[in-house]
Amino acid sequence: MKAFDNTLPPFCLHLMNQQEGKAARVPFLFLPLGVAAGKGPQGRGALCWALGGRALCCFAFPPSLASFLQAHSMAGEEGGSSGSSPAAEPSPGAAGGAAGGEGGGGGSSGYDGKCVFCRISHGEEGGTELLPCEHEDLVCFRDIRPGAPHHYLVVPKNHIGNCKTLKSEHIPLVERMMAAGKAILQRNKFTDLNDIRMGFHWPPFCSIAHLHLHVLAPASQLGFLSRMIYRINSYWFITAEQLMERLTSESATS
Template sequence: MAGVEATQPAQVDISKTSSVPTEGYDKKCIFCRIVNNEMGTELLHCDEEISCFRDIKPGAPHHYLVVPTKHVGNCKSLSKEHVPLVKRLVDTGKEILQKNNVTDLSDVRFGFHWPPFCSVTHLHLHVLAPASQMGFMSRLFYRLNSYWFITADQLIELLNSKGENN
């Protein structure tokens, strides 16, 4: 039965668009299964490139995960060519916040857990708002300037510097 569930949504998505290749889906990846509607998770946004859903363990009143619809590894696997993708993840996060009446973008945290501190290897941007209302544990898990969490801006800067060093 699980094999049928994993196969049917991928076939449906591929028939709708040729830009979602079969190799962009990892049946063992929970986020791939979510974006293919196999988990019953509400998708707040879904297109050929980006999907968004709520975090199951919210660290703030608004806590969303914005992911590439196609399977992409974690932050360490990215290169300079991924900068537009990271920027689109952030832009989608901002759109979702605005749709949910969060207008103070100065009180938002956009970031990624740095390997090995990520529980899912599918690239995912954490969007937390208002950051000022995060509890003690969330402030620890999503702490700025830590070994385990990097902001979207820091990741973009890092990826752009990778291109300069090549």
């Protein structure tokens, strides 16, 4: 593994297989600090440092470390690249069930026993405390890796794919998720709703293939890494308000 095309964004680099001499397009996982990680040729891991959208260096490492980085990143598994940023794509509904490598189809498909969020929402994961939620079709709980003093997840009980699969008929669901997020903050004594960040990771940068809203506060106290992971107007994160605008626009044109 050696040279790569440094004109590409860091989440989708061309790596060269030294043995075969063939360029291979490798889906990468976004990590903070401009680091991209993924599986290179022949299952090896690859780690690339990037600055300003240009790759600086690359080296291989054991698959076990690759798996560790994948498990601790905020990205989806190998399944294709995002293609463009959330703000650049015309409509999430156009992607349908093909959105993201682990996104699944849009709409409700009930319960998936392999999905950790399905198990949590049905009380099958004893290590996760379900917080009070006034909406019967939603659950709320704390993020296992909080990016802010207050960091909660709002999740539908029914298995629904990532945010890119949503259509205009899901507008009420997103509205309820936003309302539940604000309510859980207020219930935990955080009242400055102008200093919060709510949003979704855009496929393929989804860690779990079940729709979930990140609710973080205060947004003004996000650390450097959290500002990267939950960055507004990025390739990998879309705010709840931006998603609502997209769904509303789709509704108006349909």
